[in-house]
Amino acid sequence: MHDTHQEHDLWLYTPSSESMCKPLELVNIRRYLLAANDLLGWKFWTMMIFHIRLFLRSDEGVDFMCSQFLPPLTSVDEFGTVTMLDVQISGKTGKKKWIVLSLYRDDQCPELCPVRAVLAWIHFSRHPGTDYLFPHDKDTTKCYSPATFQTKCRNVCTKVTGRHGPFATDWLRKTGWLLATWGGGSGVDMQQASRHKSLEMAGRYKQDVQSLLEIAKNQRYLIDV
Secondary structure (H helix, E strand, O other): OOOHHHHHHHHHOOOOOOOOOOHHHHHHHHHHHHOOOOHHHHHHHHHHHHHHHOOOOOOOOOOOEHHHEOHHHOEEOOOOOEEEEEEEEEEOOEEEEEEEEEEEOOOOOHHHOHHHHHHHHHHHOOOOOOOEOOEOOOOOOOEOOHHHHHHHHHHHHHHHHOOOOOOOOOHHHHHHHHHHHHOOOOHHHHHHHHOOOOHHHHHHHHHHHHHHHHHHHHOOOOOOO
16 A cells, blocks of 8 residues: 555655765865875775765764674685675664675776775774774774764865765765766665665655756766766
């Protein structure tokens, strides 16, 4: 049976593309963060693309533990290149329930590849492979502050894109939906990966990214689309 109230809410919803970043904007954000050529910039970029590709809110992945990686499910090709990393993430409906999500190597746009970013961060930082993947800048026994991460995300996105969003806690997940939708991803898979409890919320995300996709199709002459 269809939820007519839910469908009515979606019918009244006005799509908005302001709280997500387009691919070229992400490439520019990466360039901005890596310009100083230091570990803090690389860590922050890795945190951003990690959250985006796993459809996480800004407060959901900062406390990710290395023990949440699933080595038996890691995919490596015949040349020894890691093509997929599997992780377990807490479901939104219960902290004790884990779901398995995958990070895939992106060879079409290496700048936005989460596998490259994570492995490079572990290598460059000489990460021991234990405890928090993204430790606090000054105390490695603590995780990166969610509030600090969100504030810096908002500041960086505003500075690089020239837009004010709003880049709230769900902008990373929305951007993940954008990349997946533009890449031809399945709506069902995206809803499961983003762990939406409500079909209405998933429907809003889909409307947001599809409206921006239509704009991009009609404005292909713009280099920033």
